[in-house]
Amino acid sequence: MSIIKDITRPIFPFTAIVGQEEMKLALILNVIDPKIGGVMIMGDRGTGKSTTIRAIADLLPEIEVVEDDIFNSHVSDYDLISDSVKQKLEQGQDISTTWIKVPMVDLPLGATEDRVCGTIDIEKALTEGIKTFEPGLLAKANRGILYVDEVNLLDDHLVDIFLDSAASGWNTVEREGISIRHPARFVLVGSGNPEEGELRPQLLDRFGMHAEIRTVREPSLRVQIVEQRNRFDSDPYLCLQQFQNQQEKLRNNIVRAQRILSGVTIDYDLRVKISAVCGELDVDGLRGDIVINRAAKAFAAYNNREKVEVNDIKQVIVLCLRHRLRKDPLDTVDSGSRVEQVFNSTFL
Structure with missing residues (x-):
């Protein structure tokens, strides 16, 4: 019970979500193998898209990262280590690590390219010869989940950037002849409402999976969903406790699947x-x-x-x-x- 009370901001448990099996399966499989290429979730408003995506991120076990590293670098996987950490390892320096929750990064609809990719301080680079990099959302999303709501309303150029990073696992920022590259491997999850327009086919094709979700029509199921939400809102810690065993079982299944x-x-x-x-x-x-x-x-x-x-x-x-x-x-x-x-x- 003390573990549950430590949670500062309760998140609706993934195993308590009723229905929407397509979306849940697509998210689980992408978490097991991020190389599937992410998932595009298209469906009606108010069908629990955001709730489900936050819930899968919260369900996952903590990951070990290099302390004070802005890219959530892995301690041993070279594809997930930033250049600065690689240099320290090659020089035989001791690397201290810490454990964090799997990053869950929400992309705001009005985000600029600099906000997404990060920026290089050109003035400092030219005057002091120091590469100063201000990380963007792609850096923060490394080894986590990048959630882009209303992806069909975003500029195609930005969508291209996400998809390129998700496919290659790297983000490269170039300004005035200065280049910085960092790991950016994440599960890309896009969502949208088909009434507001579809993504262009050549962009849609680059998402690994496409889940369609519809508003539940069956009265008894609708009642079950509403009651579940009300129980969580009235006492989130009790709800988390009730689903703790199911959450643990699913987490163990995912970890075992990743291993084998x-x-x-x-x-x-x-x-x-x-x-x-x-x-x-x-x-x-x-x-x-x-x-x-x-x-x-x-x-x-x-x-x-x-x-x-x-x-x-x-x-x-x-x-x-x-x-x-x-x-x-x-x-x-x-x-x-x-x-x-x-x-x-x-x-x-």
Whole structure:
């Protein structure tokens, strides 16, 4: 009970969220394997998008970072270490570390490129010869989650920057011939309301997964959601205590899946069928094939298996392909159903 009381700002527990299974699964798989490429969540207003994203960040175990390092550098993974920490390691200096919660960075809608990427103090660099870097949101999001609400209302250039960093794991800032590069590996989560416009197809395609969420229509479920929220608002610590075991179980499952992920395999014939589905659906490029393979492995690891089965692919394939299909305004079948139909004819 004392552990729960230490929480200064209670966050709604992930396991207490009713429904929205697509969104929850996409977030869990991206946390297990950030290389899936993030998730775009499109749905109605007031469906718990922000609540769910904050809840998954709060659920994750603390991470070890280099003390006083603005990039949340890892102590041993070179892809997650800033240049200054690398220099200290190469010089044999002692590195002190501390434990922090997984960073959860919210991008404000009016953010500028400097606010996102960070800035270099040119005057100090020219007069004193010192590279002074003011970190942006990408630096703070390293090894965490970057949440971009209303991503479909952002400037395409900014969206490009997030997607490039999420794909490469690095952010490079160049000003007046001075360049600074730092690790920026994070799970990119975008959300938006389709009524306010879609992302351009070439940007949408770069998100690993696409979850669609709808307002719950069933009266009994709506009542359950409202009651759950009321219980949390009236006594958040009691609510956290009630879901503590479920939270711990899910956290352990995610940590175990992260640990065994590298050993998960997928048979050649299943990989061929995945590519056959992508070809049948006329998906441009190979991103769809790659993401399905990654997501299926993450799902198998989540279920404590080291070999991908057909059902693993079935659970993730719509999330991975729905947003990559060419839109036909005359087509009465929604994209998810089309993916399911082709999957069934290829695999079953």
